[in-house]
Amino acid sequence: MYITNLNKKEIEEYLKKGKRLDGRKPFEFREIVIEGGVSKNAEGSARVKVGETEVIAGVKMEVAEPYPDHQDEGTLMTAIELLPLASSRFEYGPPRIEAIETARVIDRGIRESGFLEFKKLCIKEGEKVFNIFVDLVVINDDGNLLDAGNIAAVAALKLAKMPVYDEEKGRIKYGEFTKKELPLSDKIPLSTTFYKVGEKILVDPTREEQEPSDGRITFTVTGGKEPVINAMQKGEEQTFSAEEIEEMVKELEKIFKEQSAKISKQIDKLGK
Amino acid sequence: MTEEKEEIVKRKVVVPGEVIIKGEDYLPGDWTTKEGDSIIANKFGLAEESGRLVKVIPLSGGYIPRRGNIVIGQVKDITFNGWIVDIDAHYQAFLSLNEFPRFISKNDLAEHYTIGDLLIAQVLGIKRTAVDLTLKSRGLGKIEKGLIIRVNSNKVPRVIGKGGSMVNLIKTETNCEISIGQNGIIWIKGENVEDELKAKKVILFVTEKSASEGLTEKVEKFLKENKTSGDKN
Amino acid sequence: MGYTKRSDGRKMDEMRKIEVKVGVVPNADGSALFAFGDTIAIASVFGPRPLYPQHSQDPSKGIIRCNYTMLPFSVTERARPGPNRRSQEIGKITEWALTPCVDLKDYPGTVVDVHVVILQANASTRCAGINAAAIAMAHAGVPMKEMVSAISIGKIDDKIVTDITKEEEDHKEGEGATDIPMAFLSKSGRISLLQLDGMIQTRRLKEAIEAGRKACKEIYKIQEDVLKKSLKEK
Secondary structure, eight states: OOOOOTTHHHHHHHHHTTOOTTSOOTTOOOOEEEEEOOOTTSSEEEEEEETTEEEEEEEEEEEEOOOTTOTTOOEEEEEEEOOGGGOTTOOSSSOOHHHHHHHHHHHHHHHHHTOBOGGGGEEETTTEEEEEEEEEEEEEOOSOHHHHHHHHHHHHHHHOEEEEEETTTTEEEEEEEEEEEOSBOSOOOEEEEEEEETTEEEESOOHHHHTTOOEEEEEEEEOSSSOEEEEEEEESSOOOOHHHHHHHHHHHHHHHHHHHHHHHHHHHHHHO | OOSSOOOBOOOEEEOTTOEEEEOTTOEEOTTEEEETTEEEEOSSEEEEEETTEEEEEESSSOBOOOTTOEEEEEEEEEETTEEEEEOSBSSOEEEEGGGSSSOOOGGGHHHHSOTTOEEEEEEEEEOSSOEEEEOOSTTOEEEOSSEEEEOOGGGHHHHHOGGGHHHHHHHHHHTEEEEEOTTSEEEEEESSHHHHHHHHHHHHHHHHTTTSSOHHHHHHHHHHHTOOTTOOO | OOOOSOTTOOOTTOOOOEEEEEOOOTTSSEEEEEEETTEEEEEEEEEEEEOSSGGGOOTTSOEEEEEEEEOTTSSSSOOOSSOOHHHHHHHHHHHHHHGGGBOOTTSTTEEEEEEEEEEEOSSOHHHHHHHHHHHHHHHTTOOBSOOEEEEEEEEETTEEEESOOHHHHTOOSTTOEEEEEEEEETTTOOEEEEOOBSOOOGGGHHHHHHHHHHHHHHHHHHHHHHHHHHHHTO
8 A cells, every 4th residue: 555665766766866856965964843842741852854754852851769880870761662653664562673773873872972961960879860761753754763863852852951859759840840951061962874775875865765775874973173973873784885984974074064053053042 | 528507616625524515406426425405525625516416526535446547556466367566545456467468377477577566557347345457458567767756646637637738738848758647656757867856846736736726827837937957948 | 619710710611722733744644633732632544545464354344443642751750652551442432432433334344544642641632632533534535424523521529611631630629520521423413432530410411511512513613624724725
């Protein structure tokens, strides 16, 4: 019923001529629209549209005991739900490997970048810390959930506000918020995933373009004096040459510069 | 079409359960039922009266195959005596090896068409839960190369236009071959990528504006505004 | 004294502000958003399409299948992702509320999948879900005899009120809070959803049902309006 791969051959033909089915260039992203405050019961939330792909992220917090080997740090858990609502590709059931891997890649990027200041989430060393849950939900799947999910997670964290904490009872007063942001650094992690289709490489595929892709590499980057890669993930069966990776890194630097400016601008506007 | 004057009242949008019109003389057409002297809509769409017949023209919903329709589908599976073809309908379609244009043996099925291949076929017949296809007609067979787009099957008549006027306009202005499946799958083949993308853009424009008046003028305007470097004038 | 003033100042028979949108999930055959104040539901519909496994098919007609999911951050304390008994029950009663509307006798062996997701919860989520689902099914072109509209009528202490909030659900004084979700078919006026959680005197049930009917007539107009407007912009 929901025919996929109708244009598999054509996609590769178009790419040979440097074009894509929607007229974009190979390293061109679709329009990104970010909206905040989409779910009030969350400590923070954001809706991100990358073209027609829509992902909503919600931040919830809990108070719990710290891990034994990180007694003075709060924790982060990132999960993504690929709801059947968003595509006939998805079915009900336990998380598919796609959901598990996507969430872990996004989580790794946030964790390794130093964006979230874990030590500042400590309430009482060895006893109580804040646990942060970032739940990503796909509302419409039109490809590139990895990058869209990353932007949504970052935006939701940036727009979140600390809940009121009852020190006496040692509990969060859910529904009551302070004006304080979460303890975040200025190292915003942005991921760019390069997808290989045939012999060509592109970014931000639509679902139709992603179907024939059999290899990808995600780079999660933070800025500063120079761009720094905090996480990488090669996925699917296809292999890459060192030259291809060099080519990707060159494009990555360009993309990161442009995207991070655009996205930070949008998020900052929402924060006001 | 009879000689009688057809009374086409301005179409109105209706929702399921809505009373379209009341009157003993009216007859329930497509997607309507009659209760007492009321004609009730059974689908979301445009209600239309012609003479005494009242029907609803759906603008959404899946393709309903009819005998003789030309459709474009994708081979999903090969059985011992034919191919299972997905035509984006409520049921799958079947192309028997007997409906191949010439005699082929059972062992050669996969050599001719394999899983993933795109075909233009004709609907031979409809069974209760299956559709039979045939390739025994001119212009039918496998599609190689070219761009495929999907539109809602209800919009296909608009994309074709009266007597093919709309699709012919698009073909000329974009210099592309275009084959339209009644099931909403459309094949475009141009001399270059830019022309194909332009044809795609125009067709999608038609489907977006399908419910509006003066569509031909709007399309001509759209074509003028979207001239590419490959155009002749 | 009883419940004389509603916590958010509404009249006893006044609904919260309703927000509706059509086509919020482009991938789906039909989709809609429906919100009662702070309760936001999104529904998407796929089908009719072949139902697998084959033995689940009904050879006499198509069927509908509904799923209800609350997003983890839709409630104040995070809800663990995944189905639970409550969401499964609500999925089933949603299916029962919607089935009388559809006419799938010409589509044997097929299924219409209806997915309801709660983006933000402040009571009445199942009703918001049913309202969104009805719009989404019409939008998808599913053959339907009529529409359906749902509302949560409450009895807060001694008062019958329309569209209760979470705060009202927690009311403890007097007779406490009773939640009565119900759904009415638009043409026949018949009831396809009826539940109760709390207490109501037998003599007062009729009053509650009539309050529901009145509210659902208003909701139907809103559903009808958003569907019609969705074609007009073009």
